[in-house]
Every structure is written in structure tokens, then in C-alpha cells.
Amino acid sequence: MNEIDWQPTATIETLRQRARCLAKIRRFFAEHGVLEVETPILGHGGSTDLHLDSLSLTATTPAGRERLWLQTSPEFHMKRLLAAGSGPIFQLARSFRDGEVGRRHNLEFTMLEWYRPGFSLANLIDETEALVRLLLPDAGSRRLRRYRELFRDHLKIDPFTVAQTDLRNLASEHGNLDMSDSPRDDCLDLLMSLVIEPTLGFECIDMVIDYPASQAALARRRCDPEDGAEVAARFEVYVQGLELANGYDELTDANEQATRFAADNIERKKNGKSPVDIDVRLVAALHAGMPAGSGVALGVDRLIQLALGKQCVAEVMAFATPVS
């Protein structure tokens, strides 16, 4: 039995340091008057997002045999709490995403998610910076970078107006693969991941804002001040080439939300993926009224990885998903 590797993927000393990081995060929110909550890992709805694969299982409940979804983030339940009048809340939630295993990913991981009713996106960007700085005191200054600017600087294209064929050629060239029938957003994602991301967050905290409206997910859309193009009211945080967090000016319109869920499932079917049960309770909660505000999800394992100077998330997790 000696060949079975039972050892933790993080050292015990690293786990002690990890615990101290988590304690700092909890103290930060206690000082900021944000309530810690715990919501279910299993939900009746899953994430319909085309590029997220939810895991599901069948459980016996008073309702009979039910299909339940392991949450890809605690978002839906937390938004129901907001609609119920919780005020500002945060959670350190175990989250699950099928197929995501690698140096920066693990099948299950810890998501720090928090919601701030009444906060503008700018307020939340400030608070996120403060939280990141708490664990990475030497991260350098903060830079606000517009999505469009980044593509102009690095690739000499306007991601909103570039012709489809030019974009596909550029993506094919940079990735050394055939993107000639790929959707626009896939090409943009590839270029972002391969060309732009590796340059972000060195000696600074880069906050990327004003994403294409097509990448809004659960964010509101707003008008680009430059030329009125529609952009997603979202931000992402990058440090040392790692995407750390994703924040939204949260969508509160129930009908819009229901429409996006349905559109996602149609898109899933088109791409040969099975549809995901829609969280009808979230839609109902939005109908009842969720206060306007902003929320952000942050990959705690990656933040701790950077804080402790480690090379991959597995080194800061007690037992990372085995690779072989």
C-alpha cells in the first residue's frame, strides 16, 4: 500500500499560515460591519453559465428524490438573503466547478464572496483593494484599466468594433489553433488569457473594468462614456498575472435575470451541453426586490497562494484534487 500517496498537498506550516490569512479576512469584515453567513452547498438550481459546468447529485428529501446542484459560487443563496433584508454579508464558501483542475484551479475551492447593498461599483473596487492589500501589503499601487484600452495597448485592436474575421485570425495566430468558427467572446477570452493576463498585476493591483456587454453574466449593463457602446458594469482584479476576483454591479431585475437564464440554457443546448435547472427561488427573490448594490467573488486559494509565495493553489490546500 506504500505507493498510495495519502499526504496533504500543503505542509502543516502552510496550513497554519492559511488559517491566519482566513482569520485576517474575517476580522476585516467584522471591522467593516459585514455579517458572515453560511449557505447551502447544494441548491435546487445550478449555474447556467455556458462556460461553467455544475456538478449535480440526487438526494432523498421530504420532496422525494431530487436533483441538487453543487454550487459554483454561493451567489444565488446570498442574493436571497439580501432580498430578505440581511444587509451587507460575506461568506467563505466551498464551491465546485466540474473539469477545472490545474495550477490555478481545483475542482472544489474556497470562494470569498461578499455583497454590499447601496455600494457603487467604485465603492466596492476600493473595498476589494483594501482586502487584497491586507494579505498582499507589498502589491504596489492600484491601476484602473479599461478592457478596451488593454486590447488597444497589447493587440492594437478595438475589441468592441474589430471585424469578426480579423479577431478570429488574431486569436488563431496567438493560440496556434483554429478559431475560424469560434464566437467573438471565445476569441476575446483567448487573447485576454494568453496575451493580456500574463502582463497584469506586476508591481501593482490591476483592476480591469468596462467589459463587453456580452460578458455581463449577472452584472448590469451601462453606457461607455467614450462612445455610448454598451459595457458590463463589472471589474476583475489581477495580481501577478492571476485573476483574483470578479465584481458586479448586481442585476436586480427579475425578468432580465430569468431571460438571461433561459438564453444561457438555449446556448448550452446549441453547444451540446445539458441544460441546468434554473434557480426559480432566486428569480422570485428578485421579483420581491433585492436592494441595488455591488458584489464580488474572490478566489481565496489564489490570494493565499500569492500571500505565501507559492507556485500553485494545491500548495495552499490541505488536499488538492489529485492530478493522476
Add this chain to the structure above:
Amino acid sequence: MANYSTNEFKAGLKVMLDGDPCNIVENELVKPGKGQAFSRVKLRNLNTGRVWERTFKSGESLEGADVLDLEMEYLYTDGDMWYFMRTDGSFEQYPVAKKALGDTEKWLKEQVAYTVTLWNDNIIGVTPPNFIELEVTETDPGLKGDTAQGGSKPATLSSGAVVKVPLFINQGEVLKVDTRSGEYVSRA
């Protein structure tokens, strides 16, 4: 052969790419939080030894390569071919051509076990053990008393490899060498 999809890619997997058998060296999942996932893969072409970097869309697949690694002992060379013998008790012998031997030629020592790679029953590569012990056949005389840190000098080993060694090493000594980096490790 089976097909392997991107989520099954891992170091050591042998796949076909552009008609050549390749060994996956590294696979990194690249994925913006809510975007399309890609696999950034480094593959070593087992025919040429060259390393390729490719990107695959999540869910794409590659055909497995019928590649087999066998442990064999090096026997001798007749100047034309190099002969290896399986260590599984079958005593089966395989001649290896210079092209397949590649850089390993300079790390050959009789009775040492090597990893011989076969593709469709043809030998395409020979990998030496990570560490090997070889005798110094030629080097400048050792400097007496110089056992501390300091300069180095070239030494030719019995297999033909030339490595940098500390000044105190003498001809006739047996050294432990790392074949991956070609660096001196210690006296054996």
C-alpha cells in the same frame, strides 16, 4: 488507440499530433472566470525531441499514440548499431540506430538500464537514467588541498560525455552525474 480529451491531458500521456507521437510535458488550464476554457499544452515530439506549445479548446481531443516504454540494458555497439536487451528475463535484444539514440550516446555504459521508447514497434528514443556513475578518463591533474568551493574544469567521462567538475577531481575517479542537466553531482 483511444482518444484523449483535454481534461484527460496530463504529463506523460502519449498522443499523436500532426502525424508524430508526442509526450505531454505540461498541461495548463487557462480560463477566465466566466469564459471559454483552453488547455495550454507543451508536448515533446518523440521523433525529433523538439518541444511544441499548442492551445486546445476545452473538450477537443487527440488520438493516443501507440508508444511503449521498455526497460533495457545496454550491451555493446558494432559501430553501426547499438544493442540493448530487455530486463524482463526474456533476453530479447534490440538494435538501435544512431538517430533514435540521439544525445543518449554520450551517456552509454554497459549493464546500465535505459528506457527505450517504441512507437508502432519501432524504437524512436532511448532515455538514460536520471543519475549515472561514470569514470573520469581525462582531466587536468587535481589540485591538492582544493576541496572547497571554487573553479571548475572539464572532464571527459568513460562514455564520452564532457562535464564540468571541481578542481580536486582526478583521472580514474568515478563520479555521479545528472544526465538531464549534464552536471556533476558528487564523487560516487
